[in-house]
Amino acid sequence: MKLNLKEKIDLxxxxxxxxxxxxxVAGLAFLLHGLIGGKGAGCVTVKVKGEIQxxxxxxxxxxxxxxxxxxxxxxxxxTADMAKANxxxxxxxxxxxxxxxxxxxxxLPNEVVVTVDSSENSEFDAVAQ
Amino acid sequence: MGxxxxxxxxxxxxxxxxxxxxxxxxxxxxxxETLIPIQFGIPGVKLGLANLVIVAVLYKATLKEAYLLxxxxxxxxxxxxxxxxxxxxxxxxxxxxxxxxxLLKRAGGFSVIGVSIAGGVFHNIxxxxxxxxxxxxxxxxxxxxxxLIAGLLTGCVIGIxxxxxxxxxxxxxx
Numbered sequence: 001m002k003l004n005l006k007e008k009i010d011l012x013x014x015x016x017x018x019x020x021x022x023x024x025v026a027g028l029a030f031l032l033h034g035l036i037g038g039k040g041a042g043c044v045t046v047k048v049k050g051e052i053q054x055x056x057x058x059x060x061x062x063x064x065x066x067x068x069x070x071x072x073x074x075x076x077x078x079t080a081d082m083a084k085a086n087x088x089x090x091x092x093x094x095x096x097x098x099x100x101x102x103x104x105x106x107x108l109p110n111e112v113v114v115t116v117d118s119s120e121n122s123e124f125d126a127v128a129q
Numbered sequence: 130m131g132x133x134x135x136x137x138x139x140x141x142x143x144x145x146x147x148x149x150x151x152x153x154x155x156x157x158x159x160x161x162e163t164l165i166p167i168q169f170g171i172p173g174v175k176l177g178l179a180n181l182v183i184v185a186v187l188y189k190a191t192l193k194e195a196y197l198l199x200x201x202x203x204x205x206x207x208x209x210x211x212x213x214x215x216x217x218x219x220x221x222x223x224x225x226x227x228x229x230x231x232l233l234k235r236a237g238g239f240s241v242i243g244v245s246i247a248g249g250v251f252h253n254i255x256x257x258x259x260x261x262x263x264x265x266x267x268x269x270x271x272x273x274x275x276x277l278i279a280g281l282l283t284g285c286v287i288g289i290x291x292x293x294x295x296x297x298x299x300x301x302x303x
Contacts, residue, residue: 010240011240011242011243012238012239012240012243013238014238014239014243015239015240015242015243015246018233018239018243018246018247019243019246019281022246022250022277022278022280022281023277023278023281025273025277026273026274026277026278026281027274029273029274029277030274033271033274047264050264088212089215102271103271104271106260106264108214108218108260108263108264109212109214111263111264113264
């Protein structure tokens, strides 16, 4: 994580402190996520505009139409992947498949959120409004 | 702003002209960015070339003008290249980013690169906050490490570029 800076760029001491803090917080958040998000096939929760539309197991392969077909989610080999979306940017479609607890695919234009919860650990349900 | 020698003084006419030039430059950078999407492997992460102009204006002009330019640039770029959503996200990110940059600049002790890094990071944080509000979930927190590091790297690149730009604009003041 060393930055390749040209020697004539004289970064101040405070700059390095800032960089260190950012890297530290990023590392901390990463570790926290690693601790909370366990592995193992759980289920995916599909939410549209903050409301839960359905919970599907990652164990069985299937194709889910979300929001009357604006988004199509494919579950295959224990992972969930957004196969189609009618939004212009297609960020959710380009995103890689999710399988770990806490991972999510989000389609902002359609306000679709797909998150992985392990079957035992469903503490996140309490967070959702 | 120091009272250094100015290229063309700073009458209202000059300021309007410079503001127009910087607005055009920011828009061109926004356009260039849509042509060359630099992929970082994370959805939504961009280099933020237009931020180069914002940081430069923050150093060359008043804070008021930097804010005005930010809003004008985001609205214009949004209408031309984006959509309703991209305007909201860009605005949240850009305004938070500029506020933090202005604070760090005023605090002193940071180089342009440090200020720009903070700008990059808080641009991402601002957008993340809006994303959390829109989708009503905290799950997006998952992206925090990636967004922080991405903001750090893009902010660093923009900082270095801005530094080179400022070196060549010593005589410009508006």
